[in-house]
Amino acid sequence: MLCAHGGLRAQADLYDLGSVREIRLYFAEENWSDLLDTLYLHGDERLIGDLVIDGSSYPDVGVRYKGFSSYSSSREKNPFNIKLDHVHNGQDHQGYEKLKLSNVIQDPSFLREAMTYEVARQYMPASQANYADLYVNDVLIGLYTNVEDVSKEFVDKHFGSRGNAFVKCNPTTVDLNGENSNLSDSPGTDPAAYAELYSLESDEGWDELLELIDVLNNDAAHIGEVLNVDRTLWMHAINYTVINFDSYVGYAQNYYLYKDDNARWNPILWDLNMSFASFRLTDASSYWNGFSIAQAKTMDPLKHLNNVSVQPRPLMRKLFENDTYRRMYLAHIRTVVAENFADHSYYNRAVELRDLIRPHVYADTNKFYTDQAFESNLDQTVADVVDYPGIADLMDQRVVYLGNYPGMSGQPVITAVGHAPEDITIGEDVFITASIAGADTAFVAYRGVANALFQYVEMKDDGQNGDGAAGDGLFGARITAATNQVQFHIYAENTVAGAFSPERAAYEFHSFTTRITAGALVINEFRALNDGPETDAEGDADDWVEFYNASGFPIATTGLYLSDDPGDPTKWAMPNRVLAPGEYLIIWADGEPNEGDDHANFKLDADGESLMLSYADGSIVDQVRYGTQYPITTTGRYPNGTGSFQEMYATFQARNTIDGQEDINRYLRVFPNPSSGDISVIVDEDGPYELTIIRSDGARITPDFNLSGDGLVRIGTLGYGAGVYVLEIRSTSNTTRTTFVHTE
Numbered sequence: 001m002l003c004a005h006g007g008l009r010a011q012a013d014l015y016d017l018g019s020v021r022e023i024r025l026y027f028a029e030e031n032w033s034d035l036l037d038t039l040y041l042h043g044d045e046r047l048i049g050d051l052v053i054d055g056s057s058y059p060d061v062g063v064r065y066k067g068f069s070s071y072s073s074s075r076e077k078n079p080f081n082i083k084l085d086h087v088h089n090g091q092d093h094q095g096y097e098k099l100k101l102s103n104v105i106q107d108p109s110f111l112r113e114a115m116t117y118e119v120a121r122q123y124m125p126a127s128q129a130n131y132a133d134l135y136v137n138d139v140l141i142g143l144y145t146n147v148e149d150v151s152k153e154f155v156d157k158h159f160g161s162r163g164n165a166f167v168k169c170n171p172t173t174v175d176l177n178g179e180n181s182n183l184s185d186s187p188g189t190d191p192a193a194y195a196e197l198y199s200l201e202s203d204e205g206w207d208e209l210l211e212l213i214d215v216l217n218n219d220a221a222h223i224g225e226v227l228n229v230d231r232t233l234w235m236h237a238i239n240y241t242v243i244n245f246d247s248y249v250g251y252a253q254n255y256y257l258y259k260d261d262n263a264r265w266n267p268i269l270w271d272l273n274m275s276f277a278s279f280r281l282t283d284a285s286s287y288w289n290g291f292s293i294a295q296a297k298t299m300d301p302l303k304h305l306n307n308v309s310v311q312p313r314p315l316m317r318k319l320f321e322n323d324t325y326r327r328m329y330l331a332h333i334r335t336v337v338a339e340n341f342a343d344h345s346y347y348n349r350a351v352e353l354r355d356l357i358r359p360h361v362y363a364d365t366n367k368f369y370t371d372q373a374f375e376s377n378l379d380q381t382v383a384d385v386v387d388y389p390g391i392a393d394l395m396d397q398r399v400v401y402l403g404n405y406p407g408m409s410g411q412p413v414i415t416a417v418g419h420a421p422e423d424i425t426i427g428e429d430v431f432i433t434a435s436i437a438g439a440d441t442a443f444v445a446y447r448g449v450a451n452a453l454f455q456y457v458e459m460k461d462d463g464q465n466g467d468g469a470a471g472d473g474l475f476g477a478r479i480t481a482a483t484n485q486v487q488f489h490i491y492a493e494n495t496v497a498g499a500f501s502p503e504r505a506a507y508e509f510h511s512f513t514t515r516i517t518a519g520a521l522v523i524n525e526f527r528a529l530n531d532g533p534e535t536d537a538e539g540d541a542d543d544w545v546e547f548y549n550a551s552g553f554p555i556a557t558t559g560l561y562l563s564d565d566p567g568d569p570t571k572w573a574m575p576n577r578v579l580a581p582g583e584y585l586i587i588w589a590d591g592e593p594n595e596g597d598d599h600a601n602f603k604l605d606a607d608g609e610s611l612m613l614s615y616a617d618g619s620i621v622d623q624v625r626y627g628t629q630y631p632i633t634t635t636g637r638y639p640n641g642t643g644s645f646q647e648m649y650a651t652f653q654a655r656n657t658i659d660g661q662e663d664i665n666r667y668l669r670v671f672p673n674p675s676s677g678d679i680s681v682i683v684d685e686d687g688p689y690e691l692t693i694i695r696s697d698g699a700r701i702t703p704d705f706n707l708s709g710d711g712l713v714r715i716g717t718l719g720y721g722a723g724v725y726v727l728e729i730r731s732t733s734n735t736t737r738t739t740f741v742h743t744e
Contacts, residue, residue: 012054014094014146015128017114017353020360021146023099024052024135025063025082032136037073040065046086053093062086068174070105070273077142077366079103080134098151101134101144106278108369108388109377110361111350113145116242116272118349119340123332123507124234125158126269131357142364143357150268152201155258159266160451165205165259172196174251176281182252184312185217205259212257212265220318228266229325230506235267236316237332240301241341241402243394244275248315250282262453267315276391284311293381293389297397301333301405302326327498328491330407335503337408341399347392350378411497412439414490416474417510420466424481424514426553431466433476434459434490434501442475442492445506448483448554449578454506455479459490483578484514485556513559516621521555523613523622524548524584525636525648525656528604528629531672534652536599542590543604545611546653549579550641560621561614562587564602569614572600584653604629630682630712632671633664667736668729674741681713685731691715694726694737717742 012019027049029035039045046062062083065071070079082099085091093099104110113129120126127148134141148154156162169181173196179186180197187193191206198209215226223229235255239247247254247269256268277296282288285303287295288310300306304313305320319325340346354374361367361374373382380390402408416435424430432444436459445454459475461467467476479486489505491498502508525546527534532541545562549555556578563571575597579585588595591603604611612623624645626635633650637643640656649660663669669682683689691713693701704716720742728737 021132026050060087108373113273116275166201180252243277246274246279411499412492414501439492446488483554520551529606531631689731
């Protein structure tokens with residue numbers, strides 16, 4: 001039976017880390033745990049149950065246990081995988097179709113997973129994570145970490161696509177003395193040899209994965225063409241800083257790879273519950289047989305370059321052998337340490353989270369450690385089957401060790417980043433400048449489209465690149481502003497160390513925008529009374545606005561606003577899109593922004609209003625004032641992109657035409673025609689008129705109708721049989737007839 005338990009928290013964000021979610025499962029079977037144990041042995045089979053998340057109910061979800069070492073049939077508290085759309089296609093909670101609940105084993109502090117994900121999200125796409133109390137049939141099972149699934153929705157959110165090659169890098173069975181998912185080419189060239197080591201989350205991708213493996217192992221000079229090197233260096237920097245070795249580092253597992261639209265693979269962290277040295281079974285190097293807490297504190301972040309790799313780790317060794325990549329990697333570690341640990345901010349955050357979850361931890365009678373262990377593990381080692389280091393004891397000493405590590409200091413200093421001229425027109429050359437001290441070389445990486453590849457230009461201090469006088473410490477590089485928004489970051493290095501600006505590059509970046517010239521990006525067409533056939537992803541026939549890039553350059557919509565209220569020009573922020581020359585963009589004006597970033601927070605008024613595209617300061621990019629709209633037509637520019645607005649038949653995401661214009665200008669129009677229900681009529685008559693319907697037998701009927709303004713008449717057809725009818729309009733100066741078909 002599906003039950004509901006209060007809806008006070010129903011609208012809270014599923015992954016809000018400032019509160020604890022309440023998740024309830026209901027199974028008809030009293031022996032549900034035994035059944036889940038049995039299904040666990042059969043792989044992906046699921047038990048059907050009902051789900052309530054903070055008062056929101058979802059019937060017929062699919063449930064199974066998950067995990068490897070975290071699962072045991074002898075445990076009351078096992079990790080859960082809950083699939084909301086297992087039976088009902090499209091069923092989700094706040095857009096999420098799957099829940100991943102971890103049972104917080106191997107972590108007396110209850111802090112490791114949520115904290116590490118929060119750190120990682122500053123530097124690369126990583127899952128959201130918080131806490132949830134799980135009940136089954138109204139019995140509390142315990143407090144879990146609630147971690148966002150790395151799904152197609154996840155990659156779509158972070159990479160802007162979901163249909164490319166997508167791989168989970170976890171072997172079917174972890175070989176404690178094997179290579180696992182290490183991206184070595186040892187298995188050979190047959191994709192079948194890799195099937196037990198990796199699993200496809202996409203329909204295809206084996207050949208593409210083997211291409212990555214081949215280039216990584218045999219042609220590392222070109223690895224940047226098939227791998228997002230910077231994103232990979234960030235993953236390694238996070239893992240080594242917080243000693244998260246149940247990862248690519250230790251047994252080469254617990255990460256994903258997604259190939260973006262630039263044909264580059266991107267690593268994604270996963271399963272961080274044993275970070276902060278909770279896992280110490282191996283480093284796959286000189287500590288191949290395990291390492292102590294003391295050794296964790298001084299773990300060499302370049303162990304796989306400076307020492308052996310007992311099992312190959314090409315994703316580290318091949319990158320670290322490149323001098324620049326190695327300095328970039330150490331610069332990323334410097335940033336992670338400085339922004340989270342050296343200033344002790346991690347400790348304050350840990351105390352906040354501990355205070356939040358304390359009553360829930362105490363109420364969890366199935367947890368794996370005592371209340372005292374929970375209270376003390378932030379500071380002190382908890383001795384159990386293994387010793388779990390105190391997080392502060394580990395990290396405070398690790399900060400000291402890393403601070404003295406070669407390459408962590410002596411880096412160039414980058415300040416006063418700017419560009420000239422300040423006011424830029426699309427297509428114009430721009431100088432990116434920065435004061436850089438202590439650098440041998442520097443470059444600027446820039447792009448005009450979000451998620452696109454960065455282009456690299458060397459920065460020089462030669463007095464010829466907008467950099468002032470030669471040798472004055474001001475470096476410059478000339479680029480072309482190919483779009484109205486340019487994103488860029490700077491990297492500089494010497495023989496000792498490297499530095500980025502901004503320090504979180506390339507995940508964060510500097511940017512500047514140019515003004516869009518008049519007529520470049522226009523409101524091209526809109527429908528303010530949509531009876532179909534255009535529908536959004538939810539299948540709704542909502543109002544829409546079409547934009548068109550009429551210029552010869554790509555145009556970004558970032559920083560622009562759409563509004564139907566002249567008094568509030570920044571009513572709704574446009575999504576981050578880049579329109580190529582001649583490209584169209586549809587925004588659904590349905591007042592349902594929760595359905596996606598292409599859904600505005602207002603609806604269009606079919607009786608007429610103003611529609612405007614503007615900047616944050618209220619300056620107008622394009623604007624139209626329109627009158628009453630009709631369901632069978634739209635209002636659009638003709639000629640396409642440049643002409644004045646006029647009534648036309650819809651050309652959704654296509655060039656506007658005036659095909660059928662003579663029909664639009666007729667005195668009398670009926671729609672829909674044929675019709676199985678009521679009909680609407682547009683009468684282009686200023687004076688009084690009589691309206692009559694003539695049946696096929698000649699009978700004359702005065703129909704039930706109402707006037708909606710501007711000549712729109714709605715006629716009820718209840719009781720009309722199927723057949724052909726004649727609609728007659730008689731005025732003092734004119735009598736006009738047209739036929740329509742009623743189908744029932």
